[in-house]
Amino acid sequence: MKLIAQSENIEDFLDSNYIYVDKTEYIYNLTTNYKRVFFSRPRRFGKSLTLNTIGTLFEKGVDPYFKGTWIYDKWEQDKYPVLHLSFLEYSATDLEVFKRSLCQPLRDFARLNKITDYTDDTEPGNLIRNIFTVMPDQMQIVLLIDEYDRQLTANINNPEMYEMFRICIRDFYGALKGKKQIKFMAVTGVTRLKDVSIFSVGSDIKDLSYNNAYSMLIGFTRDEIKQFYLDYLKLGATYENDITPENVNDSEIENLIDRMAAHYDSYSFDEFNKYKVFSTYSVNGFLQDIYEKKTVRFGDYWYDVGGLPSILLKYMESLNLNIENLLTSEIAIPYNDFANPTSLIDINENVLMCQTGYLTLKSEIVSGYGVTLGPANREVRTALFLLLSLKIFDTNTPAFGLTNRYVIEKGNVEEIICLFNEVLSALSYDKYPVNDESVLRALLQVYLLGKNHDVRIEQHNSKGRSDILINFPKRRVVLELKYATEEKEEKIKLAEAEKQIMDKGYGLENLGDRELLQIACVFNGDKNKRQITMFKKV
Structure with a gap:
C-alpha cells in the first residue's frame, strides 16, 4: 500500500511513496487563466501543499515528481525562480523582528539568483521594490505567500499592534502591485480582509476563495477518496466485517464512505453551493488510524491539530459567541458582511467562524441577498461545541471526566440526571445565567455536542418536537425539559413534561431496535437550587 502523506512538500511524495490526490488539472487551469490569485481556507486543509506544488512545477518542471498525474504531458511553462514566503515563520509579536525576518529571505533569494547592486533596506516593501528595480529586463519570478494574515490574526485583541502590522503588510503588497517581474503570484490565508491592500479596489489579485471552478482545488471529493484511497477503504471494511480484502464489496465501501461523509464532508467553498469537499487532514487521520490501529474509529482529527486557531480563542477572550445562533443548523448573515469583511477588529462573528472552518457555506452567494452558514459536519x-464548553463550563469538574463517558449511553435515569446536575453546577452563572427553558436546553446541548454525542435538537415527529434526543447504537434518550422558579411549580411542570412526552410520542420515530429512555425533568432556577430537582422516567 502507498503511504498517507506526512509532508507539505510534493518532492517527498515520490521519495516516500506517498499517495498524491491529483489536483494538477486545477493547478494547470489556475496558472493558465490567472497571473495573481488569492484563496482562503481554514488551517490544515492543504494550502501549503498546493503552493508547494505550484512552486515545484514552475521551478523544476514535471520530471520526475509529476509522472502519472494529469499535468505530466500538458505542462509547457518555462522554468522560473520561485520566492516562497511563509508568514507562519515570522514574528507576530514584534514588528521590527517581523521586518527583519521577512527581509532576510528576500536578500537570500536575490543572492541565489545573482541579483546584485540593489539598495538594501529594512522595510520589506522597499527592499523587494529595490530588488525588482535591478533585475534583468526579461527576468520574471514566481511569488508564493503562505498564511499572509498570520500577524493580523495573532493580534485580534491588540488593535495598536494589529494596525502596525496591517500598515507594514499593506505597504509590502503595494510594492508588488503591477510589477512585470512577477510571472505568477499566489497568496493564501485563513481570512479575507479588505483593510489589507491585497484586496483593495483596483487590486490585480483575483480572490478565488469561493470561485466555483476552483472550489475543489483544496479538500478531497468523494470520488477522489474512492480512487486514491481504495486500499485503505477496503482495509476498513475488512476490519468492520471480519472478511478478507478480496471479499469486500462496493456496498461495504460505500457504507464506510457515507459514514466518513457524516463526520468529515460538506465543506463548501463554492459560490453556487454545488460542490462539497472533505477535510483533507481528517480523512488522512481517519484512514491512517485504520492502518495503524486495525480498527475503524471516527476521531476528531482536525480539532486536535488545527481546529482551535488562536484567532478564535483571542476573539472569545473579549467577546461572547451567540450560543443559540450556533445551535441552529442555518445562520443568515448580510451579504456585505460575508463578501467584504473589512477588519478582524470588527468582523462579523459568524464570518470569522466560517473563515476558521467552524461554519461553512449553506447557500449560494448572490449579491444583495443574505448568505446562509452552518456547521459542515x-x-x-x-x-465547535467543545470550544464553547471550554468557555462556558469549568471543565475540570467530574462531569467532564472520563469516568462519566458512558453514563448517558448505559447508565440509569438517576445516574443521567446526576451527571446533568454536575454539568449545570460547572456553569459560570455570572456569565451564563439559566433564566429560562431555552437557555437550559442550549447549555445542555453544548455539553452533549462537545462530547461528540449524536444529539438531535428539537427533533420533529408527526405530533411535535422533543427538546433533546440523543442516539446511541443500542439506546435513545429523550429529554423533555421544564423550567420553574419556585418549589410549588415543580410537580405541575413535571406532569406537563410527562404528558407532553406521552401525547407526542417523543423518540418513537425510526427507533429501530434501540431501547427508548424518555425522561421528564424540571430545573429549578432559584439561585439557591439551580438544579434539576424533579424527574421521572416515562
Missing part, C-alpha cells in the same frame, strides 16, 4: 460541530 459532525466533526466540526463537535469541535
